[in-house]
Amino acid sequence: MKRKLYVLLGDVISSRRIAEREKFQKKLEATCQYINSTYTGYIYAEFKILKGIDEIGGVLSTMSKSYELINVLLENLHPNLMRFVLVFDYIDTALETKDIAKMDGPALHKASDLMHTLKKSKLMFDMSVGDKVVDATISGQINLILMLKKTWSVKQHQIVEEYERTKNQYEVAKILGITQQAVSKSLNRSMWKELKSIEENLNYVLSEYTQRQSRVELC
Numbered sequence: 001m002k003r004k005l006y007v008l009l010g011d012v013i014s015s016r017r018i019a020e021r022e023k024f025q026k027k028l029e030a031t032c033q034y035i036n037s038t039y040t041g042y043i044y045a046e047f048k049i050l051k052g053i054d055e056i057g058g059v060l061s062t063m064s065k066s067y068e069l070i071n072v073l074l075e076n077l078h079p080n081l082m083r084f085v086l087v088f089d090y091i092d093t094a095l096e097t098k099d100i101a102k103m104d105g106p107a108l109h110k111a112s113d114l115m116h117t118l119k120k121s122k123l124m125f126d127m128s129v130g131d132k133v134v135d136a137t138i139s140g141q142i143n144l145i146l147m148l149k150k151t152w153s154v155k156q157h158q159i160v161e162e163y164e165r166t167k168n169q170y171e172v173a174k175i176l177g178i179t180q181q182a183v184s185k186s187l188n189r190s191m192w193k194e195l196k197s198i199e200e201n202l203n204y205v206l207s208e209y210t211q212r213q214s215r216v217e218l219c
Contacts, residue, residue: 002092005044006060006129007100007111010073011119013081015054024080025053031076032056038072039065045100057100057111059091063129064207067142067199070125074146078157081150083118087111088129124150134209141202145195152190159186 018024032047035058042065047058056073060066063086070084093104100108110128118126124146127139152160162172163183173180187193 001095002090002105003095004088004090005107006063006066007057007087007089007091007107008047008060008066008069008084009050009055009057009111009115010070010082010084011055011115012053012077013083015052018053018080021053024077025049027077028053028056031073032058034076035069035072039069045098045103048100050101055115059098059100059103059107062210063088064203064210067202067206070142070146071199074149075161079154081124083115083124085111085114085118085125086127086129087114123147138202138205141198145198145202148191148195156186156190159183160190160192163187163192 012018012028028049032049036043036046042060042062043058044061045059047056047069049055050057058069060069066086070082073082087107087110089105089107089110091103091105091107094102097103114126114128118124123143125139125142127135129135158176159172162175163169166172166175169180169183169187172183176183
């Protein structure tokens, strides 16, 4: 039995420099558990740590929520960074186990090769879903978003995180002990509003592409 599915791998950048490795590992495990419980309808094989604290992986039945998953991982693990690869291809071994650590097939081999190549670059994402135009368009967009967010300071991350939670600049200012003007200025400098719009469009494209592919497969 074999089936085409989406393999998503994440690799922790500069993992050897992490001082409190056990603490980070628990944080990574907790984040994987949160993703598995929150996105259960989109996951075929649950996300888990594959190599110490260096690499995680999971298998998706659809790529519609792939960027959301990446974003959740990065937000929960900040200030640590990860790079990601997404591959759509066949899994032909241990498919019934729904355990990525036991699975094998072209999808996993391709994902591993893609990650090896990605590590040699300064980019944070790459993908291969069988359509080079889609690969180039989506990976370029995700890389630009992630690389821009990478330039945010710790304070900017805190402000954006609190603002996304409260949707109120005065509330954020009160929580962080700063002025509303400082919150507004930081949101403008981080280009939060513009990035949010781009992310919404990206999620729409991922969802729409997935639906179209499903319709093609049914024909």
